[in-house]
Amino acid sequence: MSKKILEVENLRINVLDGTPLVKGVSFRVCKGRVLGIIGESGSGKTMTCKAIMQLLSKKNFDISGKIEFKNRNMLDMKEKEINKIIGKDISMIMQNPMTAFNPMFKIGNQIIETLMTHSNITKKDAYDIGVKELEKMNLDRAHEIMNSYPYSLSGGMLQRIMIAISLMLTPSVIIADEATTALDVKTQSLILSEFERIRDNDIGLIVVSHDFGVIARIADDVIVMKDGEIIENGTVYDIFDNTKDDYTKELLSARLLRKEVS
Amino acid sequence: MTKYIKKRLIGLIVVLIGITFLSFIMSNISPVDPAEAFMRRNAQTATEEQIENLREEMGLNLPIHTQYLRWLTNAMQGDFGKSLVSNKPVMEEILSKFPATLTIVGMALIIIVVLTIIIGVLCASHKDSLFDNLTKVVTILGVSIPNFWLGFMLLFLFAVSFKLVPVVGYGSIKNAILPSITLAIATSSSSIRLLRSNMLENQNKDFVTYAKARGIPKKKIIWKHIFKNAVPPMITLFGQTIGYMIAGTAIVESVFSWPGIGSYAVNAIFARDLPVINAYVLIMAFIFVICNLLADILNAALNPQMLRESGDL
Numbered sequence: 195m196s197k198k199i200l201e202v203e204n205l206r207i208n209v210l211d212g213t214p215l216v217k218g219v220s221f222r223v224c225k226g227r228v229l230g231i232i233g234e235s236g237s238g239k240t241m242t243c244k245a246i247m248q249l250l251s252k253k254n255f256d257i258s259g260k261i262e263f264k265n266r267n268m269l270d271m272k273e274k275e276i277n278k279i280i281g282k283d284i285s286m287i288m289q290n291p292m293t294a295f296n297p298m299f300k301i302g303n304q305i306i307e308t309l310m311t312h313s314n315i316t317k318k319d320a321y322d323i324g325v326k327e328l329e330k331m332n333l334d335r336a337h338e339i340m341n342s343y344p345y346s347l348s349g350g351m352l353q354r355i356m357i358a359i360s361l362m363l364t365p366s367v368i369i370a371d372e373a374t375t376a377l378d379v380k381t382q383s384l385i386l387s388e389f390e391r392i393r394d395n396d397i398g399l400i401v402v403s404h405d406f407g408v409i410a411r412i413a414d415d416v417i418v419m420k421d422g423e424i425i426e427n428g429t430v431y432d433i434f435d436n437t438k439d440d441y442t443k444e445l446l447s448a449r450l451l452r453k454e455v456s
Numbered sequence: 457m458t459k460y461i462k463k464r465l466i467g468l469i470v471v472l473i474g475i476t477f478l479s480f481i482m483s484n485i486s487p488v489d490p491a492e493a494f495m496r497r498n499a500q501t502a503t504e505e506q507i508e509n510l511r512e513e514m515g516l517n518l519p520i521h522t523q524y525l526r527w528l529t530n531a532m533q534g535d536f537g538k539s540l541v542s543n544k545p546v547m548e549e550i551l552s553k554f555p556a557t558l559t560i561v562g563m564a565l566i567i568i569v570v571l572t573i574i575i576g577v578l579c580a581s582h583k584d585s586l587f588d589n590l591t592k593v594v595t596i597l598g599v600s601i602p603n604f605w606l607g608f609m610l611l612f613l614f615a616v617s618f619k620l621v622p623v624v625g626y627g628s629i630k631n632a633i634l635p636s637i638t639l640a641i642a643t644s645s646s647s648i649r650l651l652r653s654n655m656l657e658n659q660n661k662d663f664v665t666y667a668k669a670r671g672i673p674k675k676k677i678i679w680k681h682i683f684k685n686a687v688p689p690m691i692t693l694f695g696q697t698i699g700y701m702i703a704g705t706a707i708v709e710s711v712f713s714w715p716g717i718g719s720y721a722v723n724a725i726f727a728r729d730l731p732v733i734n735a736y737v738l739i740m741a742f743i744f745v746i747c748n749l750l751a752d753i754l755n756a757a758l759n760p761q762m763l764r765e766s767g768d769l
């Protein structure tokens with residue numbers, strides 16, 4: 195068993211009026227492994243990720259349970275401590291690359307901003323690091339990209355920029371929520387190979403998808419969610435070859451069906 | 457970009473010709489005869505003959521399009537004729553009145569920008585707080601209270617009751633405070649509400665969520681990511697507002713006896729001083745259209761995407 199980095203224990207998320215959205219979810223994320231989260235629309239996958247990223251406002255949601263990172267419960271931390279972790283130790287790749295960047299600022303500006311928030315470096319150094327990280331992502335003409343506005347780049351490029359940003363501060367956990375859904379099949383495949391490289395970097399990766407094909411390709415462990423609960427978990431082989439759960443079977447066969455049709 | 461500006465400038469000239477022509481016709485079909493009004497004011501006993509002579513002299517007997525063309529040719533050379541009241545060149549008089557108006561408009565703009573940014577951002581970042589709700593009430597009052605009433609109220613409170621500023625007067629900044637505030641209240645109210653709602657709309661955008669996920673501090677998210685994206689639509693509003701305000705000074709200047717172009721125009725209208733009225737309409741239309749154009753250009757420059765989408769920029 196490899197080393198655990200992040201542990202979610204009995205996570206519950208309620209809307210303030212009491213409506214439960216996530217009802218006691220537990221799982222762990224380990225170094226160098228990919229955790230796949232799968233489930234139908236509305237099953238609480240995004241909510242779970244947002245809770246980990248501390249993106250849910252206490253004004254709207256009541257969150258309980260444990261999100262343990264480096265042996266401390268992030269739900270008990272002060273905003274200042276949280277700010278040191280989010281974006282640096284735990285980073286996120288968003289679903290829609292086309293709308294994830296501020297349209298009024300160049301890509302370089304947003305990369306530099308991220309670097310300078312988390313480390314004590316000059317703008318010049320941040321720019322150089324940004325260029326290097328983009329090149330690592332197989333993006334040619336990195337200088338040009340740094341000086342481009344988001345609208346002038348394609349979805350696949352922006353998604354790779356986002357992956358570069360998520361990697362550049364050497365995080366221990368990366369969360370990718372439907373990070374390939376908005377992309378065409380070819381780009382999707384390229385991005386998935388980037389994810390495989392992330393795993394090899396000893397990072398714990400959470401990949402959320404409702405596409406079994408994506409999960410089958412890169413996940414090591416899988417949890418299946420329905421109505422805010424985990425109904426099955428195990429290694430990717432357990433789930434795909436020997437599932438005992440009817441719901442999972444249903445999801446699987448729906449996937450197979452789709453494959454036949456297309 | 458230059459192509460776009462050229463296109464807009466041609467449109468501008470068409471608008472100016474249209475507006476001045478309309479104003480020409482309007483004053484022509486009005487039942488009061490300016491020559492008669494002028495004579496009655498200047499000579500107690502004006503004969504029919506005297507009035508007829510003046511009419512001839514002013515060119516009022518010519519067909520309207522000839523009158524208009526004649527006026528337009530002169531106006532393009534900066535000659536708007538002489539005021540029927542003072543007998544001085546209109547251009548000279550208008551130029552001498554402008555600084556007073558620009559003073560209160562300028563101060564009003566500063567007040568508007570400062571109030572809008574501070575209150576608008578506070579309201580958006582503390583949505584539904586007591587402050588936000590109070591602001592909602594005050595701004596509703598602010599847009600619905602008529603200028604002249606607000607002006608009288610302010611005068612009464614600060615000049616008559618508290619004696620903080622002189623009732624009327626011109627020359628010092630102190631005198632300009634009340635008229636500027638009066639001019640600023642309505643626009644501030646609507647722009648505070650606009651900024652607030654623009655910011656709230658941006659607050660839920662993906663790029664704000666992503667900025668949070670990158671760990672960007674809250675203050676920076678508010679100012680850089682939310683505020684900056686809420687500003688471009690405001691600039692268009694401001695371009696229109698400056699025009700409205702310069703034109704709208706007429707009421708405020710009358711309330712405060714402020715010797716600017718607004719009260720000058722109001723007096724001209726009461727005196728049927730046609731050359732002044734026509735010059736005023738042209739200049740106001742010009743300012744109006746130019747302000748709009750500048751706002752649009754600034755907006756385009758601020759918004760790189762818009763620049764690209766309207767391909768001819």
Ligand SMILES: Nc1ncnc2c1ncn2[C@@H]1O[C@H](COP(=O)(O)OP(=O)(O)OP(=O)(O)O)[C@@H](O)[C@H]1O
Nearest residue numbers: 209215233234235236237238239240241242254404
């Ligand atoms: N701001 C909110 N307030 C109240 N309920 C919400 C809010 N956002 C989401 N929900 C509800 O929470 C539930 C879980 O949503 P979530 O976005 O986590 O689903 P998901 O598993 O990510 O689905 P999808 O595959 O469509 O992305 C849904 O029923 C949704 O309607």
Ligand SMILES: [Mg+2]
Nearest residue numbers: 239240241372
């Ligand atoms: Mg989701």
